[in-house]
Amino acid sequence: MRLFYSTCPAGLEEACRRLAASSVPGFSPKAVLPGALLYSARADLPECPGFSNTYLQIARVDKCGSVTHAAKLFLQDRRALSDAERAMRDYGFETFRAMFSDANRLAGVEKEYREAFERAIRVKNNRMTPDTELTVLRRSDGCGLLLLRLTHPSHGKKGELSPAVAACMCQLARPEAGGRFLDPFAGSGALGLARAKLGKAERICLSDVDMDAVNRMQKRLGSPMEVRRADAMDLIPVYGENAFTEIVTDPPWGLYRPLNDEPSRFCQEMLESLEAVLAPYGRLVVLTALKAELTAAAKKTDLELLERHDILVNGKKAAIFVLRK
Numbered sequence: 001m002r003l004f005y006s007t008c009p010a011g012l013e014e015a016c017r018r019l020a021a022s023s024v025p026g027f028s029p030k031a032v033l034p035g036a037l038l039y040s041a042r043a044d045l046p047e048c049p050g051f052s053n054t055y056l057q058i059a060r061v062d063k064c065g066s067v068t069h070a071a072k073l074f075l076q077d078r079r080a081l082s083d084a085e086r087a088m089r090d091y092g093f094e095t096f097r098a099m100f101s102d103a104n105r106l107a108g109v110e111k112e113y114r115e116a117f118e119r120a121i122r123v124k125n126n127r128m129t130p131d132t133e134l135t136v137l138r139r140s141d142g143c144g145l146l147l148l149r150l151t152h153p154s155h156g157k158k159g160e161l162s163p164a165v166a167a168c169m170c171q172l173a174r175p176e177a178g179g180r181f182l183d184p185f186a187g188s189g190a191l192g193l194a195r196a197k198l199g200k201a202e203r204i205c206l207s208d209v210d211m212d213a214v215n216r217m218q219k220r221l222g223s224p225m226e227v228r229r230a231d232a233m234d235l236i237p238v239y240g241e242n243a244f245t246e247i248v249t250d251p252p253w254g255l256y257r258p259l260n261d262e263p264s265r266f267c268q269e270m271l272e273s274l275e276a277v278l279a280p281y282g283r284l285v286v287l288t289a290l291k292a293e294l295t296a297a298a299k300k301t302d303l304e305l306l307e308r309h310d311i312l313v314n315g316k317k318a319a320i321f322v323l324r325k
Contacts, residue, residue: 001026002041005054007035007104008035008036008051009165010035010312012172012320013033013037014032015309019050023047027046028040049194050164055149056147057145057146058087060145068109071100071109081120088132095124099135101136103138104137135149165287169194176200178200179245180205181204182206183205184208184232184247185232186213186217186249193221203224207235207238208230236276236277242277242280243277244278267290271297282324283306283323283325287319295321302325304324305323
């Protein structure tokens, strides 16, 4: 068993924990932190669709007053430095650079500490294009971690949800074997791809009113996706009533181009349309920046609001709403 530190979308830590529990061998959480999980696992490189980035934990110290304080303590710990060097060689990393982070934000420290790490580790230093990073992280609770980066963040294409956010949204719908999934504002199909990776779906349907988007998805996506043109505001003629047990979607926010209707009315008509094709006890997961409008609209339907997760998406404040019919 090894200790790992994986970052995930802030605000979606619990959804990521559930994903990790079902996908990482021997997953045992030690702490659920803002935007990260600290856990042990029986794996050299834990893989979970909700992870943005994963580090191997080399060492830990407590009661650090600053990231510089943590750096000093680790530099005095010969065992920790030896373990870091050994881990780099075990994972096949030939070059590294030292990085410093305070409360998950990059932090500057005196040049002497960076150079001290570079001298202490008998692996070639490369500041520009390293194979990995040795990171000193000081958390807001004063805990200091010495971490070895094992992965690099996975980003979707411009305008797409990140794979980690998409996976967590699908998890919030509590996917089950035989589930019937719909994203009626599919765009690039990122949510459909995330649902397919979770497996066991009976049906995955993606639709969009934009025929160009539909054509791109049809070329890009293969089985088991069903891709078609449909107006999300009028889904009954296409799918029929109660067709889906899971609806997960990221509708337009009105930030980059105007909505076809006033925001409150848009949210109301959207929820009414989605409710009609959602099966009894099915879950609806919606990501939107129209938080007040969607909250008000939900109260005018028979949908039950189960959860709300406030997050940042590309620097914009938004929320994920989980509703049940």
